[in-house]
Amino acid sequence: MNDLLYLIALTQTENIGPIIAKQLIGYCGGAEAVFKEKPSRLLKIPGIGMQTVSGLKNKDSITKAEKELHFIQKENIKALVQSDSLYPGRLKHFPDSPLVLFFKGEADLNTEHVVSIVGTRSISSYGKQLTEQLIQHLAEFEVLVISGLAYGVDSAAHRVSLLNDIPTVGVLGHGLDRIYPAENKSLAAKMLTKGGLLTEFCSNTKPDRQNFPMRNRIVAGMSDAIVVIETKSGGGSLITAEFGNEYNKDVFAFPGKVGDELSAGCNQLIKNHKAHLIESGEDLTEMLRWEKPGNVRHKQVKKELFVNFTEDEDIVVQMIRSKQKVNIDLLSHCLNFTPSQLANILLNLQFKGVVQEMPGKTYSICI
Numbered sequence: 001m002n003d004l005l006y007l008i009a010l011t012q013t014e015n016i017g018p019i020i021a022k023q024l025i026g027y028c029g030g031a032e033a034v035f036k037e038k039p040s041r042l043l044k045i046p047g048i049g050m051q052t053v054s055g056l057k058n059k060d061s062i063t064k065a066e067k068e069l070h071f072i073q074k075e076n077i078k079a080l081v082q083s084d085s086l087y088p089g090r091l092k093h094f095p096d097s098p099l100v101l102f103f104k105g106e107a108d109l110n111t112e113h114v115v116s117i118v119g120t121r122s123i124s125s126y127g128k129q130l131t132e133q134l135i136q137h138l139a140e141f142e143v144l145v146i147s148g149l150a151y152g153v154d155s156a157a158h159r160v161s162l163l164n165d166i167p168t169v170g171v172l173g174h175g176l177d178r179i180y181p182a183e184n185k186s187l188a189a190k191m192l193t194k195g196g197l198l199t200e201f202c203s204n205t206k207p208d209r210q211n212f213p214m215r216n217r218i219v220a221g222m223s224d225a226i227v228v229i230e231t232k233s234g235g236g237s238l239i240t241a242e243f244g245n246e247y248n249k250d251v252f253a254f255p256g257k258v259g260d261e262l263s264a265g266c267n268q269l270i271k272n273h274k275a276h277l278i279e280s281g282e283d284l285t286e287m288l289r290w291e292k293p294g295n296v297r298h299k300q301v302k303k304e305l306f307v308n309f310t311e312d313e314d315i316v317v318q319m320i321r322s323k324q325k326v327n328i329d330l331l332s333h334c335l336n337f338t339p340s341q342l343a344n345i346l347l348n349l350q351f352k353g354v355v356q357e358m359p360g361k362t363y364s365i366c367i
Contacts, residue, residue, distance in 0.1 A: 004079055006031035007099050009065035012202065014055040018096050020047065031099075035062070068202045077176055078103045088222040090114065094247060097221060098200035102176055105196015107144055107167040109222065113290060116146040116219045116244075118237040119153025119229035124262055127230040128357075130254050131156045134227065137281025139164040140292050144195070146171060146223055148215060149184055153229045153237075158187055161195070163350060168195040171219050173211035175203035186344040190351065216240040225250040225288060228275060231265035238265050241274060251275040252284055312337070316345050317354060317365070325364040 010021045010031055027045045028034045034042075039053045055061070072079055080087040080101040088109045091097050103109070115138060119127060131153060135145065145161040147154040149170030161168035168191055172180070176199055179185045188197060200218065201211065216236065220226055220243035228251070231237040244251040253275035256263020269275035278284050309317060315335060320326050332342050346363060349355035356366040 003031055004081065004100070005062070005065050005069060006035055007081055008068050008079070008202070009061040010034065011099055011200070012061040012064040012068075013052075013058075015052045016055065018098055020052070021099050022095070023047065064202065071177070071203045072102060075176065076104070080109075086110075090223065091218065091221040094217075094221050096217065098218065101198055101200055101218075102202075103196055103198045104176055105169065105192050105198075107169050107195040109144070109169070109198075111142060111144045111167075113141055113143040113288075114146060114223045114225075115143055115284075116223040116226045116240065117153065117157040117229060118147060118216075118219065118226065118231075118240045120231045120235055120237065120262055120265075121150055121152035121154075122232075122262065123152040123156055124230065126256070127153060127262065128156055130229050132160050134229075134281045134284070135160045135164055135166065137285070139166055141285065141290055142293055144169060146219055148173070148212075148219055149179070149188060149197070151181060151183075153231075155184060155187060157229075158191060158195075159347065159350070162187075162190055165194075170195075170197050171215050171222075172197060172199040172201070172207075173215040174207040175199060175201045175205040177203035178207075180207040183340050183343060186347055190347075212236060213239050217243045220244040220249060221247055223249060225252060225284065227278070227284065228253040228266050228269060230254065230256060230262045232261055233264040233268055235265045238269070241269055245274055250288060252278045252287070254278060310345075310348075312341075312345055313349055316342070316349065320355060320363055321365050325358060325362050328361045328363065331363070 010016055024034045024045065025031055028037050035056055039057065042048055042053045078086065080103055081099065082092045086109060087101065117131065135157065143166060145157055145166055145168040147157040147170060149158060149172060158168045158170060170188065170191060174180055176197060179188045191197065216239045220240050226240055226244040226249055228237050228241055241251050251274060253266040253269045255270060255277055256266055270277045276287060316331065319331060319335060328342065332339055346355060350357065354365065355363050357363055
């Protein structure tokens with residue numbers, strides 16, 4: 001526990017990232033030794049200047065680490081360090097891999113197959129269809145699905161994974177004391193029972209813009225393959241793909257129509273030979289040479305014969321049943337639910353196998 005305190009403290013020290021931190025530990029013989037080393041000896045380490053030494057001698061980082069230890073113990077969060085067997089083995093050997101990862105959930109981060117699925121926040125009906133078809137195929141394999149719990153492709157990947165009984169982990173660009181975007185709180189809660197939430201950031205870390213490229217390197221590093229569903233030219237998913245290529249991972253992308261803004265990034269990756277072109281889940285698993293486990297049948301979304309509804313769920317089901325299929329905006333208007341309330345109800349109904357989402361944000365009854 002004492003070593004963990006100092007490892008966390010290193011992550012909270014200004015001017016020290018994972019690469020410098022590992023260098024310091026290597027020279028000093030341990031995280032605690034780094035903080036107890038004399039400034040004159042620290043300055044002899046290549047790349048270490050007075051700013052770094054001053055940060056190490058400032059007690060603020062130790063205080064922050066003590067608070068973080070209290071937080072993770074209270075919230076039942078696992079702190080994974082690189083010597084732990086639970087730390088993602090695919091990630092740990094990269095120079096910029098995090099010293100500490102904070103994990104809440106049940107997923108095996110070192111399962112046989114790990115796929116990262118990423119893409120635009122403005123997912124189209126085409127993108128949703130590709131995501132659903134890909135994940136339904138992956139359900140035939142022992143696989144963990146990784147994404148970033150953002151709007152669009154990320155949320156769709158997590159949601160469809162859960163619907164197909166596949167463990168899924170969201171890698172966050174902030175601490176585990178919050179969920180961003182807030183609309184994904186219900187989805188995140190369900191992921192904890194089958195997958196989990198993972199971050200290198202301590203609590204009280206806001207979802208600031210600069211955190212997400214750092215998050216993306218973890219998404220890339222802990223997977224066997226990265227799949228880009230659809231993305232704009234210059235989209236954040238391209239950063240994940242770049243990390244994938246840098247880390248020598250297999251990167252795949254679905255092509256789109258020429259001139260389609262949401263497919264421009266995918267087409268760009270394929271054209272520049274930075275991603276393999278795939279048209280189906282079968283293409284992906286064949287290129288990766290994955291074999292199906294014995295006696296595994298295709299998993300279907302469970303449909304309960306006798307479903308217990310909450311009062312709000314029953315109201316929504318009756319409305320959809322009366323219309324056969326209905327747009328989410330009309331549902332919100334007619335039933336006087338807020339968009340976040342309605343999204344939560346619809347998600348629960350999808351998990352119960354009662355409602356299915358269709359193109360154009362429309363819903364219909366499926367039992």
